[in-house]
Amino acid sequence: MSTNKQRLHVAVGVIRDGDGRILITQRAKHAHQGGLWEFPGGKLEADEPVQQALARELAEEVGIQVQTATPLIKINHDYGDRHVLLDVWSVTAFSGQASGCEGQAMRWVNVEQLQEFSFPAANVPIIAAAQIPHYYAILEGRSADDALNNCNKILASGAKLLQFRVKSLPIADLQNVFEQVSQLCRQQQVSLLVNADLPVDTANAQGLHLSSRALLTCNERPNGYRWVAASCHNLDELRYAEALGLDFAVLAPVQATASHPDAAPLGWQTLTELLEHINLPVFALGGLGRQDLDRALAAGAQGIAGISAFLSDD
Numbered sequence: 001m002s003t004n005k006q007r008l009h010v011a012v013g014v015i016r017d018g019d020g021r022i023l024i025t026q027r028a029k030h031a032h033q034g035g036l037w038e039f040p041g042g043k044l045e046a047d048e049p050v051q052q053a054l055a056r057e058l059a060e061e062v063g064i065q066v067q068t069a070t071p072l073i074k075i076n077h078d079y080g081d082r083h084v085l086l087d088v089w090s091v092t093a094f095s096g097q098a099s100g101c102e103g104q105a106m107r108w109v110n111v112e113q114l115q116e117f118s119f120p121a122a123n124v125p126i127i128a129a130a131q132i133p134h135y136y137a138i139l140e141g142r143s144a145d146d147a148l149n150n151c152n153k154i155l156a157s158g159a160k161l162l163q164f165r166v167k168s169l170p171i172a173d174l175q176n177v178f179e180q181v182s183q184l185c186r187q188q189q190v191s192l193l194v195n196a197d198l199p200v201d202t203a204n205a206q207g208l209h210l211s212s213r214a215l216l217t218c219n220e221r222p223n224g225y226r227w228v229a230a231s232c233h234n235l236d237e238l239r240y241a242e243a244l245g246l247d248f249a250v251l252a253p254v255q256a257t258a259s260h261p262d263a264a265p266l267g268w269q270t271l272t273e274l275l276e277h278i279n280l281p282v283f284a285l286g287g288l289g290r291q292d293l294d295r296a297l298a299a300g301a302q303g304i305a306g307i308s309a310f311l312s313d314d
């Protein structure tokens with residue numbers, strides 16, 4: 001049982017170079033999960049703060065000095081022979097030239113290439129977290145013009161992950177607006193997910209976004225999409241999304257929001273507590289703006305999702 005096994009706290013770095021490539025190293029053959037690829041890192045020493053452990057491990061293992069690191073995701077995983085808490089950080093600035101200081105194999109890879117390497121089982125959500133951005137924009141619109149106008153504003157904001165969710169459009173306009181949005185997204189290398197409640201042909205979409213109702217009717221992960229995500233409002237829904245093997249979730253409402261005035265906001269403290277139980281990248285949604293990103297990262301979230309958050313200039 002995991003309850004009477006000690007949990008090993010491990011500091012892990014997803015290190016990115018200036019071209020957005022990520023550093024991976026190969027675990028020694030005789031080590032736990034030996035021969036598999038990993039993100040460099042290691043166990044905290046007694047009473048050692050996690051960021052200090054991260055800096056020490058990355059200096060020891062790959063010879064770099066961490067300058068900037070932000071929390072990426074925390075993974076609780078029970079391997080049977082040991083239980084680990086992987087405390088994963090994005091290292092976005094460092095000095096020194098990376099090398100395998102312990103004689104281990106090392107590669108810089110593009111994020112999409114991570115799929116081609118064998119990692120320990122606990123790393124699946126870490127890889128998703130490294131591949132998706134910090135912002136998830138939700139496209140709404142009262143008319144075709146309004147939706148396209150909003151789409152252009154979202155793309156101008158720099159968002160690279162978008163959910164097509166224009167539920168108030170007349171059915172006759174839907175497919176046409178979707179094709180135009182899909183073309184704009186392709187041109188600007190934006191990943192497009194379609195809300196599963198909409199009757200559109202999803203052949204041009206990279207992903208499917210399930211409402212919480214649609215999520216709970218699934219018995220398995222929907223096939224054929226690069227990304228499958230879900231909207232959640234509580235721990236049970238988050239656990240269900242994780243158990244289905246979805247890539248990420250959105251949790252709402254974090255703050256009070258005019259679009260859902262009757263929903264009681266969770267607040268930052270509850271968000272933080274819920275995310276401690278979940279091994280999945282989760283976006284915070286509801287009454288938030290892009291300026292709340294640091295707070296969301298500190299709470300353990302992947303970032304910010306929103307509708308109006310991506311329509312203004314700030």
Ligand SMILES: Nc1nc2c([nH]c(=O)n2[C@@H]2O[C@H](COP(=O)(O)OP(=O)(O)OP(=O)(O)O)[C@@H](O)[C@H]2O)c(=O)[nH]1
Binds near residue numbers: 010011031033043057
């Ligand atoms: N560093 C690292 N450890 C991982 C990853 N994924 C994963 O499951 N682990 C597990 O987390 C634990 C980390 O231990 P580690 O072997 O890196 O620890 P360490 O550097 O302090 O090694 P040492 O025991 O040789 O001093 C291992 O049980 C390892 O299997 C990962 O991506 N990076």
Ligand SMILES: [Mg+2]
Binds near residue numbers: 040041042043061
């Ligand atoms: Mg290590």
